[in-house]
Amino acid sequence: MRKYFVTGLLVLVPLAITAWVLHLVISTMDQSLLLIPERWLDKKHRPSGLGTILTVLAVFLTGLLTNNLVGNFMVRQWEKLLHRIPVVSSLYGSVKQVSDTLFSDSGNAFRKAVLIPYPHAGSRTIAFLTGAPAVEVAKYLDEEHISVYVPTTPNPTSGYFLMLPKKDVIELDMSVDAALKYIVSMGVVVPEQNLT
Template identity: 55%
Template sequence: MKKYIIAGLLTWLPLAITVWVLLWLLGLMDSMFGAVLSLTQAVLPESTRTGLDELRHIPGFGVGVMVALLLLTGVFATNMAGQWWVRKWDALMHRIPIFKSIYSSVKQVSDTLFSSSGNAFREAVLVPYPHAQSWTIAFVTGKPSAEVAAHLDEEHVSLYVPTTPNPTSGFFLMMPRSQIRPLRMSVDEALKHIISMGVVAPKGATPSAAPGAKPHP
């Protein structure tokens, strides 16, 4: 019976987690739509508020509105006029006390991670961690700042070492470039390998080496 229960669990678990993540995203977007709707009602005449309240009860309407809003914002922000307004908006946000420190930090991180021209999380590497006889997968996030690099003897790279099975937490390391070993696997394949605790091997992976063998770059 235990074997059948486990087999059933393995069959339904991926679907259940997928549905849970999708429901969480839908709930988040509905909440954002509710906040936008509440702000809109605050500036409109009271006679129109009843009609707007009915929009909250239309299934999927909030998600569609938020997707359309994100799409239109992206189109606007990528043209010349939109970029000018985005720069003005950023300048305004950086003048607000307390708020500016949070906003600027989040913007720097998001621009680095999601920019198509950025190098963060573009490469998976093998690094000796937590000691020289053990190895783990890390992601290159950049290079140390000039002040930090001035105290280092050779060229170093900045690394993010995710934890398993939750890759959203981890460790920030700076290691000599000579000690890291590039991997052919993509970032997505490396994340799957980490989250699955090594169970899900990257496509085209070679058979495991004999114990004590050194990993190949």
């Protein structure tokens, strides 16, 4: 009896979580319909997901229009304006920097999967190499340090930023994608060994 229940859970839980996440994403994107005047929308015959389609279309068109000389110029002018507004400037600048790093083709937010001592010397966890400490910070460190991001399980979008002595960090022969799957699955999905 217990075996069948566990088997059912193993099949249904991933499906339920996937459906829940998709529902959350689609309902959030449907909020873009609030930008359209009500008189243009027929609430009785409006298909679910119309906002999602409009959002994806708006993102695509924005990318298409800004990928030329005129569009690029307009984006630069818009950003100059945003950088002059006190609170918006710091917020927009930080978000833009992170999104450029994460989403650009040349960006490498997570360069390498590494093994570090965390949360104390007797235990280990997987982290991602993000770079070196800033010059202002590095001058106060007595030896060479590296910067790492330690994701939490099962939600890797939250985590901790640490600066550790380079000698304490072990580089893993594991892709960033494989390491992320390993972390999100709480160690259940073990990466395949490279037999090269």
